[in-house]
Amino acid sequence: MARITPNSSKANQQATLTTNKSTAKLTLYIGFFTLGFIIASILFMLIQSKFALNAQLVTGLSIVVGAYVAVYKFIKHQQRALTKEETNRLTIGSTAVLWMLTAVYFLGLWLFLFDTANREVLIEMTKQQPLPLLFALMMMIIFTLLINRFSLGLFNRLLDPKRK
Template identity: 55%
Template structure:
């Protein structure tokens, strides 16, 4: 009568490692490209139709999340793990807000006149709380919509095994 304990002595395989070529920043780049493309389209649409900036930002973030999740699943042949989703969310939002800051700096330096700059500076120093509140709300909105978008698209685009 053979013993069943022989199977227990076998060493289990180590968990599969990600390939060394795997780079999450590439997918952050896909996210930012999708965000920029969606914003450019909305800039054209807003010449004819007025839209809420929060709606525009949310939809642009969802487009970026879709592109990032789609490219990740297509390249890696698997879904994002929770830690990868968290890192992709934080990194993508940070890159997106860095680009927004550069955009605003460019507007400030090249588009605004000295009078416009003075008016905006006076407005910001007299009532900074509404501006800071709106900025904080937009940052939280982008974090939440990015995380929810990545989770949803990761779930719906998951490859069938």
């Protein structure tokens, strides 16, 4: 006697489709985060030309602005707050995009701004003491993740339309 459960396969297909739809939707909000981050970074760089600001402060404030833009647009479009899973995926995705932008920025500096002497100094410094540089990089990535997750969670609670 064969037991067939056609409803469970339909449920699995619909769950898969729902997951794919929400993943596709989050890429739009990662783009909104990136756009907000870039605009805030440009504004803070202009402000930095007049006033001395800490680089970590500027990065943190830019991340906060990017998180606000992403959460605001999500709530405006979806008429609901982000779930915990969506917040985590948005945090990881936007942090990955942010660090890819940082890598492109550094590559641009390396190719167009540094001359041969500056490149050699940087390579020699990296060879002599790689651990402090790796530690600083890991701390900056962790700092970015924490500020990003905290900001997304805070704005998600503050802008939630059901809490008002």
